[in-house]
Amino acid sequence: MTQTIPIEFEGATLRARPGETLAATLTAHGVQDFRTTASGQPRGVFCGMGVCQDCLVEVDGVANRRACMTKIEKPISVRRGAHGRPLIAPSPSAGVNVSGAFTGTDEPELREPELLVIGAGPGGLSAALFAQRAGVGVTVLDERSQAGGQYYKQLGVSEQGVLPADAQHRRGAALIDAARKAGVQIIADAPVWGAFEPKEFIATVRGRSIRFRPAACIVAAGAYERGWQVPGWTLPGVMTTGAAQTLWRTSRRLPGQRVLIAGNGPLNLQLAAELLSGGASVAAVVEAAPAPGLGSLDSLLTMGLAAPALVAEGVGYLRTVKRHGVRIVNDTVIESIEKVAGGLSVTLAHVSGATLTQRIEVDVVCLGYGFEPANELLRALGCVHDFDPRRRQLATRRDETGLTSIAGVYALGDCTGLGGAKAALAEGVVVGAAVAAALGHAPAETLMHERARAVNELARQRRFQHALWNVYASPLTAPRERCGDTVICRCEEVTFAQLDAALDEGLSTAGAIKRRTRIGMGRCQGRYCAPVLDEIVCERFGRSRDEMSGFAPRVPVKPVTIAELSGRGSGS
Incomplete structure (x- = not known):
């Protein structure tokens, strides 16, 4: 039996399995409330994928650690996150002097891979594998500690009595292994928090900010669940x-x-x-x-x-x-x-x-x-998006090869509009082939046969998805009662009553309402409230939703510490 790891949680000792997340350990021991909000309300795990920021805890004295993204590898001391504690611990090594004054920044390291793929889910890995086999030098960035994305989540624990990996786990592991053996560089724990025209990105890698300026890029950032x-x-x-x-x-x-x-x-x-x-x-x-x-x-x-x-x-x-x-x-x-x-x-x-x-x-x-596409990076680059009324979401405008409206910027999978993991796998091959050709590489005949099969598979999967959502079609678009003391914005605890008051004042744009109420100003940066707000504002004033009706994407698209911004993070 695998040796467990002791975790000190507010005076109690909990036993954790090596490789599991802190959120999993706490949940297994009956802990549901992980932090307290400004109004004193308890919060716990919500999204489980690092988006909502509601599972923030203090680990070994460091505040604002996401429990769902923190893997257990050694004994740690954990406290519930509490509003009012310092957001960072002032430290000269963190780019902040002991008085709290900012001390300046170092120029981030610049890397220039031939192809940068953002997202190590089925689509991103599939595209990276094909492109690498076609002769392209590929780097993949992924926010999670393990590649695989949401569909191919990998089992992080192994001990007696734990159910072993299933077929879905094994298919994901085989894809990850194939990509690595082909020479794809997969960098885990690397959230991309900035995108700048025409195709430059900045990510946190081992605690430090790194700039990436690739010859071409593929954004395969996936999706997250709606509130x-x-x-x-x-x-x-x-x-x-x-x-x-x-x-x-x-x-x-x-x-x-x-x-x-x-x-x-x-x-x-x-x-x-x-x-x-x-x-x-x-x-x-x-x-x-x-x-x-x-x-x-x-x-x-x-x-x-x-x-x-x-x-x-x-x-x-x-x-x-x-x-x-x-x-x-x-x-x-x-x-x-x-x-x-x-x-x-x-x-x-x-x-x-x-x-x-x-x-x-x-x-x-x-x-x-339902789901919202994680299209923040694509929108920050200026890629054109169209509103899909059936799915109630923005869909990235692309051609049949995955090329967006920006030269050298490709996109695939659920970040462009929901299509499913199987479709993303096939689409990855198609997009990987297009990028390789655009970069001057001629894939071997066997690879082109693989691409032809992928084109047919993608068509089948799209037929399947269309029929599937016909079966699951519902007249439901939103909760029936969106009013009163019900919270619309989890982070800032803004209610529908506060939103209605702003609307009654005559505020008619999402930006004006954001400034008036703080909707969308929290750590998740509007990922749960922004679509709802946009829907309500457009309905109220008789407008159609489009890429300009909601919040504009802003850097950083994900929370980042001052230490990381300054280039003085703890990593090496």
Whole structure:
């Protein structure tokens, strides 16, 4: 049995598995509240992927460490994050003198790879592998400590009694291994927080800011889950479907013993099956879409013909859920969540609006109401985007090779508009081939055959995705009641009532409302509130949403320390 690592958490000793995240350790020991907000409200794991910044804790005296991104490799001392503690510990080595005055910066190191790929998920790795095999020198940057992205999350723990890696883990591991053996340089723990025209980026690598100026770049930054702004959505124990899946797939930790999963789409069913395999009790899977009926037969047939293996996976998840007696409640959404003595109490409502009388009590609520593309870097570069009314999101304008409106800038996968991991894998080959050709490399005949197969596979996967979302189509666009004391902005704790007051004052742009209310000024930089705000403002003033109607992307697109900005971080 693997030796555990002792973690001191506010006077108690917890036992952690080597390789798991701090968030997984705390969750496994029943800790749900990780920090306290300015108003005194507790917060815990929400996104599980470093986006929301709600799991900030103090580690060995260093504040604002994201528990979901901190891997356990040695004994550490942890305290809950508390508003009012210093954001940084003043230190001459951090670019700040003992009086707190800024001491100046060093010019960041400049690296000029032939091809820079941002994001080590399925699409990014696929593109990097093809381009490298075609003769291109490729560097991949990824914010996480392990390559694989959200779909190919790698299992970070191994000990007796822990379920081993499954087929999805193994496929991801094979892709990562192939990329490395081909010579792709994969740099982990490297968040990219700046993008400048025409194609220059700045990232934090081992605590230091590094500039990257490639001949060409591929942005494959993925997506993150939308917020579901109902009363109680910020409570500890309420997290995204992806966060719960990350706890299980990377650390083999359950988010709780009694779980309610709600949202729209197939990921929720997969999560239910996975948590059941780990011994959790799933109270229900609450799906916003109606149950498939006769009207769905054409779409189901298209899915079966386009991607039979994916359909088989879905059927397997459904059988697992039904075998355990889990209810699937269609045409229904979460209306509110309350903290009670036994955990969390959830009120449901029909999509049509009628509140259900029965309440469900659980330990954890998982929300999976769709995705937003992580397109901040693409927008910062000036790439043109179009609003997709069906998905309610900005889609990057690209040609058939993935080339954006900016020369030398390519994009693929879910950061351009939701398409799924299988489509991203095929698209990676197509884009990798295009970049190689643009850089003057002639791929071998065998590689061109591979590209031809990828073109056909991409077409199949896109047919599958279109049919899938026909099956999961729902008239639902947003929570029914977006008003009163319900929080719209998690970071700054701005409510819908405060937003309404700003609108009543005549403020008619997202920027003006941001300055008036602080919506979008927090650590997550509007990733959860900005789309909702944009939607509300455009509806109120009769405008159409587009790339100019919401917040403008600004550097840094992710939080960065003064030490990193100054070039005097702790890394080497």
